[in-house]
Amino acid sequence: MSEAPQGDQDPRPEGGPESVTSPEDLVKLLAEQFARADxxxxxxxxxxxxAGGTRLPRSTCADMLAGRRFPKKAVxxxxxxxxxxxxxxxxxxxRAWERVRVNQLPPGSPEIAAQVMTAPGTTGTTRATGRRRRRAALLTAVTVLAAAVVLSVVIAQRATPQRAASKEVPDHIVNPAHIVSDDGRAFPRGGWSRFTVTVDPANTGVRLIRRLDAGVGLQHATITVxxxxxxxxxxxLEDGIYKxxxxxxxxxxxxxxxxRSLTIxxxxxxxxxxxxxxxxxQHQVNGVWxxxxxxxxxxxxTASEAAHDYRVVGEDWAETQTFTYPPRKEAWSVQ
Known part of the structure; x- marks a missing residue:
């Protein structure tokens, strides 16, 4: 996507917040704003x-940008x-947040009534007009909610055996097998690292796979061979939970x-x-990785570093970290 123009002009007149219709749309635009802010x-x-007011814990922002949790409007x-x-x-x-939130709610939810109470663009300000309409909407919502609670209890009682038999692990549960302790190094902008690796000269492709601490977001480096x-x-993007x-x-x-050898x-x-x-x-030889x-x-x-002629310039950190990978293994690797 193109860079935002200077001045007060809306940088995305066609693809901005007004075009948001789903949580994915909102997350994408929030991530773009985060990237632009650098x-x-x-x-x-x-x-x-x-600034005071609403706090922004790093874990909350990481969940929001990763699409794991729909944010509160104030956040x-x-x-x-x-x-x-x-x-x-x-x-x-x-307004974009309100559209997405309303679309996520089931019919008859009292939160829909709460959204109706606030006119678009009022940013949550209570208006003196329409109070009777709001009271009626709230009363209707409470009635619907009470009926929904009774129905949900009945459904939950019938569904308990099936849920008890489920072995799916919630995303927030940390599997001890995914916890890894490893030591590494880091360097700032302008710093660099070098190492030499061996591959089969018959290769038709080579992949580099780097284990990194994603608790530090937006790491960017060029690679020469x-x-x-x-x-x-x-x-x-930074992940403050599964690093x-x-x-x-x-x-x-x-x-x-x-x-036969590559200096990276x-x-x-x-x-x-x-x-x-x-x-x-990893190398691909005869079609196999x-x-x-x-x-x-x-x-x-240091033995591995010496064997690969490893060198780092500008190092500003060298310690051991103990973190966990995400609960689902398909999320461990990223391009």
């Missing part, structure tokens, strides 16, 4: 604390203010085919810095 979740939390507004979205644009975002620009580690990720980058075949250089270009804990190198080499980074793995 700020960490820690800084957003600090800005909200300074969304505080997030947008932290991203320096102008106040005159906020009513459009609030034997001195030639090859790819980049694209920025990922381990395996990021995958595919290298151009013309830079890897026929070569990662140069950080993001203000958030760049961290690395473990590199797994397999592991060609691994480079374990950190002070406890």
């Amino acid at each position: 700020v960490s979740l820690r800084e957003l939390q600090t800005r909200a604390d300074r 969304m507004v505080a997030f947008l203010r932290g991203c320096r979205v102008p106040d005159h644009q906020l009513p459009a975002w609030e 034997n001195g030639t620009p090859a790819a980049e580690w694209r920025p990922l 381990w990720r395996n990021q995958i980058v595919t290298l151009p075949p013309d830079l890897t085919t026929g070569r 250089v990662n140069t950080c270009v993001s203000t958030s810095g760049f961290n690395e804990f473990l590199y797994t190198v 397999s592991t060609a080499d691994t480079v374990d980074i950190g002070r406890r793995h």
